[in-house]
Amino acid sequence: MQELLSKVTDKCFKKCISSPGTSLGSSDQKCIAMCMDRYMDSFNLVSKAYSERLR
Amino acid sequence: MQELLSKVTDKCFKKCISSPGTSLGSSDQKCIAMCMDRYMDSFNLVSKAYSERLR
């Protein structure tokens, strides 16, 4: 969980906040929320694909 | 050896497979083989250059 938190923060900060402003605007927040959901989708998909290949 | 395997895979995957398809085509395979040989050339050359500077 700690690992996931750190990776999501790293990846989604890069994707969503290219030039940091004085506050986290609502579009930044939306981007971060979506990015986090997609990162977890990706993690599940990669996990499944890897397990299937191992069989 | 484990370290070399992991670095070669990382670097050569990035160099040779920018958009992964449904199989590893022959040109991808050729690129990976060449990339691996060059990575080992580079490793030997860097190792030699570093040793010479230390002397």
Place this chain on the structure above:
Amino acid sequence: MQELLSKVTDKCFKKCISSPGTSLGSSDQKCIAMCMDRYMDSFNLVSKAYSERLR
């Protein structure tokens, strides 16, 4: 200190020496010196900003 040395070398080599030549020219040296000073400025500033947020 060891960590700082390794990070400064990494970041400033990338910023200042994009195509390595046969010697470290005076402009490269100047760039590296400035880059190192700015990296330490940045470290102090980030450290201060982080401490202030924690309060």
Place this chain on the structure above:
Amino acid sequence: TEKQKFQNIIHELNEKCWDTCMDKPSNKLDSRTESCLKNCVSRFLDANILITERLEKKATEMLNNHDSMSLE
């Protein structure tokens, strides 16, 4: 140690914000880069809080729906 842990966080944060904010290094830290670095630290912490809360919410939902739904 605590101090070491703090130093590690600063090193990592400084690396990220340096990559985000620093263009070519010059004689002095200009005000634009300075603002960018300060904002970068604050926005990174904001993002971290947002993600932590959302992650906890999702973990709780998963636990609650454990019987009726699969993880997927």
Place this chain on the structure above:
Amino acid sequence: TEKQKFQNIIHELNEKCWDTCMDKPSNKLDSRTESCLKNCVSRFLDANILITERLEKKATEMLNNHDSMSLE
């Protein structure tokens, strides 16, 4: 532990394939990104196998030619 090792591989693989496949995050994982992620995992494992085999072959050759040739 075994489970921890598996998790670490997935974290690393996911990071690589995220960087390769994900453009701007949207409301849903679109089918193009989904295919890309699946293919990315498979191609990465293919590449890993190819490189492992070639590395073993080279190591064997080196051992066999040990007397007549230098490593260089």
Place this chain on the structure above:
Amino acid sequence: TEKQKFQNIIHELNEKCWDTCMDKPSNKLDSRTESCLKNCVSRFLDANILITERLEKKATEMLNNHDSMSLE
């Protein structure tokens, strides 16, 4: 061990210089890439020496001025 430490340095240095010098891999290491790799190692070590010296000088200055100036 010493040998392991040496290997780790070479692995790291090779990664950096590969990223700096290698374009698309070809049948042979061409002379331009070869020069770039050799120069990359030497320049990296030059830069490392320059930074180490400067860092030591700064650390000494800080210690000497400890009473009259704050670290900022």
